[in-house]
Amino acid sequence: MKHLLSPLDLSVTELEDLLNLARDISKDPKKYSHVCDGKKLATLFYEPSTRTRLSFEAAMLNLGGSVLGFSSANSSSASKGESVADTIRVISCYADICAMRHPKEGAPMVAASKSSIPVINAGDGGHQHPTQTLTDLMTIRELRGSLDNFTIGLCGDLKFGRTVHSLINSLVRYKNVKFVLISPKELRIPDYIRDDVLKANQAEFIEMENLEDAMPELNILYMTRVQRERFFSEDEYLRMKDFYILDKSKMALAKEDMYVLHPLPRVNEISVDIDDDPRAAYFKQVQFGVYVRMALIMTLLGLNNK
Numbered sequence: 001m002k003h004l005l006s007p008l009d010l011s012v013t014e015l016e017d018l019l020n021l022a023r024d025i026s027k028d029p030k031k032y033s034h035v036c037d038g039k040k041l042a043t044l045f046y047e048p049s050t051r052t053r054l055s056f057e058a059a060m061l062n063l064g065g066s067v068l069g070f071s072s073a074n075s076s077s078a079s080k081g082e083s084v085a086d087t088i089r090v091i092s093c094y095a096d097i098c099a100m101r102h103p104k105e106g107a108p109m110v111a112a113s114k115s116s117i118p119v120i121n122a123g124d125g126g127h128q129h130p131t132q133t134l135t136d137l138m139t140i141r142e143l144r145g146s147l148d149n150f151t152i153g154l155c156g157d158l159k160f161g162r163t164v165h166s167l168i169n170s171l172v173r174y175k176n177v178k179f180v181l182i183s184p185k186e187l188r189i190p191d192y193i194r195d196d197v198l199k200a201n202q203a204e205f206i207e208m209e210n211l212e213d214a215m216p217e218l219n220i221l222y223m224t225r226v227q228r229e230r231f232f233s234e235d236e237y238l239r240m241k242d243f244y245i246l247d248k249s250k251m252a253l254a255k256e257d258m259y260v261l262h263p264l265p266r267v268n269e270i271s272v273d274i275d276d277d278p279r280a281a282y283f284k285q286v287q288f289g290v291y292v293r294m295a296l297i298m299t300l301l302g303l304n305n306k
């Protein structure tokens, strides 16, 4: 049985197969509308979510399956003190596959160790968000045609932003991907990503604070929200929250064919003025998120050859 706890749980070849399947689904989703007939997905969300939970639900429904779950710790028996380990043993009796989001790093891994169904990490604390990475990879591949040979700027909260950590982990496996890490010094990328992922894989990267300086070189700009819920002090959050605001004047410095991605939700870091710019790809990214999760559910349930 396979789980998806980190983006590295899929080899580059498996990822290629999954992205090809997602592309095929995107061309004719109806072709797949009975692949998961009779199957159930449980969504165990101990932290807020709009896209991840609902796109998982939409994905399973599109495949002909059904969904059950909870959307906050308060509405589950976690509020009575039930452990993740016990919860997953119970859910294994109700569903065929589950997606779990939890504020504690490693919680989905604990769940996987006790589970008799595939567990998908739908975001664990400030650690990883592998299905957002699948979405990001599909978006980059569909927009650029390839996951090799480009420069990506990752901007904002690189310290707590789990989507950034997972995306870097995945992209270092492709050829000639250059990383520009744009953040205030307080929100720099953690050492375990800089040293154990970027340096360990001999990836080309630089760290800088000024977004304007980085703009002209970028093929992809990946904006992120300052992760308020991970800050120890509200004052510190307020000091950081508007550090970067992508607006028309900054977009004027970018290449004509640069794309802007953002995992969403956006707060203030991308001005709504640029939503109609053809380079703004963050809502396209949302649509790809459904196709890629359909492909993932099929793959983990062993239904990808049907």
Ligand SMILES: N[C@@H](CC(=O)O)C(=O)O
Residues within 6 Å of the ligand: 123, 129, 162, 163, 224, 225, 263, 264, 265
């Ligand atoms: N939705 C993404 C990004 C964010 O919340 O800023 C996440 O859950 O990590």
Ligand SMILES: NC(=O)OP(=O)(O)O
Residues within 6 Å of the ligand: 048, 049, 050, 051, 052, 053, 123, 132, 263, 264, 265
């Ligand atoms: N991109 C993402 O994970 O969004 P949600 O937090 O709304 O699920």
